[in-house]
Amino acid sequence: MSRRGAVPLALGLAILLAMAFLAVAAPLLGGDRDPGLILPAERALGPSFARPFGTDLLGRDLFTRVLYGARVSLLVGLGVALAATAAGTIIGMIAGYVRGLDGVIMRLIDGLMSIPPVLLAVTLMAVMRGSLWNVIAAITLAELPRVARLARASVQTVRGQIFVQAAIVSGAPTTTILLRHILPNIAASLFVQASFIGASAIMLEAVLSFIGAGIPPTIPSWGNIMAEGRSLWQVKPHILAFPALFLCVTVLGVNLVGDALRDRFDPRGA
Amino acid sequence: MPLLDIQDLHVAFGGLPAIEGLSFALEAGETLALVGESGSGKSVASLAMLGLLPASARVTGAVRLDGIDLLTLPPRERQLRRGRDIAMVFQEPMTSLNPVLSIGRQLIEGLPAADRETRQAARARATDLLAAVGITAPARRLDEYPHQLSGGMRQRVAIAMALAGRPRMIIADEPTTALDVTVQAQIVALLRDLQEATGVALLLISHDLALVRQMARRVVVLYAGRKLEEAPADRLFAHPRHPYSAGLIAAIPRFGAGRGARLAEIPGTAPGLNERGPGCVFAPRCPQAAAICASPPPATGVACHFAGGAA
Amino acid sequence: MSALLEVEGLVKRYRVARGRFVQAVSDVSFSIEAGEVLALVGESGCGKSTIGRCLVQLERRDAGTIRFDGMRIDTLSPRAFRPLRRRIQMVFQDPYGSLNPRLRVEQIIAEPLVHLGWAGDQRAVRARVFELLDLVHLPRTAAERRPHEFSGGQRQRIGIARALAARPDLLVCDEAVSALDVSVKAQIVNLLADLRAELGLAMLFISHDLAIVEQLADRVAVMYLGKLVEIGDTGQILRNPRHPYTRGLIAAVPRIDGVPPQDALLAGEPPDPAAPPAGCRFHGRCPRALPLCTAEEPLLVPAGAGRKAACHYLEPAQQGPRIALSELS
């Protein structure tokens, strides 16, 4: 069992560590180039030794910009995974344990879930000024219902188990039951879910920026770089290709880790 | 020649033996019980006979039906014998029927081709089968779904399904365990009546000695994957020769013994799949265990160094 | 004199679907004296487990009163009930599900000690845990291990140790030995009998196994479809059942020697509890049912020798045993 999941897990972790390294070391690896440095003489160059990823329409170095873009993606992925999981778990635990609130909370969650996450995030971003924190907030809200539903379902499953009833008979107060008996038994599935939320958030940020509703264009993010390459995709595909490839590999890394963890916790896999 | 002849059956999962060297025979029309507690391998044995174990199981030995070894048959031929030669009734009436197909459909699909030449003929036969297992308004039940029936009714349907292929023997794996006592008694009576009426042989698999006592002529006692004793039921219950059989019979709560009567215990617990050595598997819990018990017990007769050889 | 536990007119309903209710427990009354074992028997769905759950407030009763030591407990809020949990404990059926797989055995057994006001220092708790492990015949090394390292019987011992931790006066055993193998079942039944004698425990022993009930219980209460149909001294009831259902139940018990009297076998199965029959709930399966039984519900009335039964046409009281039980096994 540990053997089967070991290779993908190692691969996923390696990808994530490499990306994290690139993101942190972006100023060093990108040389002295500023990701925002505009060189009109060097517009839309193809990849070369000096400019491994080429340049964009304004003559900015794409390699440097892609490295800086990793910062945005990882920050969004991690930020949303943490925020959505924390908030969703609390909401789900309340809905799953306090019977009176369940109906109201779940109708609202169902309503929120009926709006596809991309659309919800886009809508939110339409009203808010584009900024990294607003993007994280919008995506968190879009991903929240999934976590809340899973948490609620898990709480209800565990809550129905006899050891929870035994704890009640043993006089354990509600906080003890939630924190000692229920939370540890749902933590594994929430952790797995958090990794998938992270992957989804990285993807969503790219979508938002790609359609022009995300991070402001002044900050290099993979979605922004792709948005800039959109108009010339037939003749200058490299502008799109490099950030898309990085996005792909990063999300793959997160998904590999998530899958491996899920297989470890629940071999049936859904 | 016996109807079913099992020789030196071994089943292992991932190198761990679940059944080791099981041999017994079943005559046509006979009722034989395979008795054991959980982990004894009794259900594994029944699934091995039908070839229903997962591919990860290693099965060796011989399961001869009319002299033909089922284990060496090509999968397709073996599949055709299931339901026709050997049918099976499972323990859980709540889960052993398909919840989304109607009772009629599940009955009819198991009928031999000759019995379902036309839709009407198939329905008529299915109705007869339901009537035979004591289901009231059988024609109406054909269009109902399992969840609309009570546990006892579902078990009757499962028995009707086993009869559908006109088999020569039925394996009943804990057929009454999941049922309430009053319903249990009804199913026992039904199985006994059906056997009398059709002459089908019955291999009863159970942990319940009292049930075995009521139904079986002969009994094979299994423990930790090994056969410890085989005897006619009367003799086994009167004079068990293996210490485990004796302990098991003594441990049954006796109705009518009166308040405060103490049950005979067998200390300890049965060994897991990875805790079974070459010696007697019961020795760690056996009151008579001695040094010799670390060596393999006699291969024939009662599997005990102290039981005095062949039975 | 007041009993340790007095239950009167207990009713528990469950909502099954839009406006449809199942009356799982319907107007049930009984009492348990200090140190007495009352067995609650019946088939699945008869409401016996629900009663146990109401006693420990895992369910709230819908009507009726529950008195413990003369004090009314059914109306207490969960918070107010908590001090009483020390005195009423429960052993569950499923030895696998009833122990939190993530806790060590010591933490499991100590849970009532921690929450029910026995809190001494760590050392005192540990000493009590060892005492309890000794009591249920488990090695003290078990304290450091986790539930999955134990067999079903050993787990059930852990569950019993937990229930006894706070030194309760009343133990509710909900099918506590049903899930165990024969050879292990005997161990646990004997353990419960010993503990009962040693600690003077009162027990509500919920079971469908009449043979075990006979060995453990002072009195028996028989339930059918949410109703109490017969209650009284164990020997009396099992030897000379006066309610036809009790008689059928006893006749259905598989016996180690030969076939039980077939004439007493009950036909059919309990009807849907959501739509119980009018009149006597048992009339559809009763071999002796008469028109009165479909019209009028029989009351639980004295039926001689301190017992009660709810039937319009009681089985005749007999001097000697009706079924020669002692010769049966």
Add this chain to the structure above:
Amino acid sequence: MLGYAIRRIAAAVPVAFCVALLVFALLYLAPGDPAAVMAGDAASPADIEKLRIALGLDRPFLERFLHWLAGLAHGDLGTSVFTGLPVSMLIGQRVLATAMLMLTAMLISGAIGIPAGTLAACRPGGIADRAVLIGGVLGFSVPVFLIGYLLAYLFAYRLGWFAVQGFTSPFVDFVGFLRTIILPAATLAFAYAALIARITRATMLEILAQDHIRTARAKGLDEAYIVIVHGLSNAATPILTIMGMGAAVLLGGAVVTETVFGIPGLGRLTVDAVLRRDYPVIQGVTLFLAFLFVAINLLIDLLCAAIDPRVRQ
């Protein structure tokens, strides 16, 4: 069945109401002043105030919400600030392209995902199983743009088999429709097929291990018959349910796919409205798509009830 349908439809009403409330409240509560955002950075405070009054943004929440709801009841989703056209009309013009895109994507994904997942479950560890596992990870990891541009670059730009941009109605020119729809639908289907294959595999693995499958085998039935009739009939409910929830993936993916392939659909409408800060359009389209999602799931629940007698109860 009828009773179930009525109950299920009745249950969808509060959800729909919550959706409406949420869509409205999100735009109301979100930090930032729509009027200020709409007017742009150069606008003076007076301009912003004028716009606010014009949009009715100065009224209290409840009044605005009720007013909006009343409009909804008459099919009035408001008027586009940018084009001056009714939002319902804009949606009406573009709904066909999106509906066709989603429908085609659903067909492609179902046709690939269900057989693949079933085969994978029949032989765990086999080739199909590996393919589904790997395809599953890739399907969730490869961004829609990458597949979209890759397919467009290869099959439309380089090979010229399909149209690079645009959409042709199937009622006008079916061949033209196929030339415009296949690439975007395949793009959209990628993640959805992966989802269906995965859930089919997981569900079938679970069901093939159930007792009633053992019963069917003990009856001597053919293995293929067991998998298809006994297995899939039980797996249908969970698979369909996940397909319904996964429609969110399709709806979200449509936003990107329509941008990549220049399809004049609802996704494109949303993107344009966002870029122009055209709030009534954003609100209208979001609500419409959310209702569509609720309706798809309602339909799927009814389908499940038709298949599984237990659901009907």
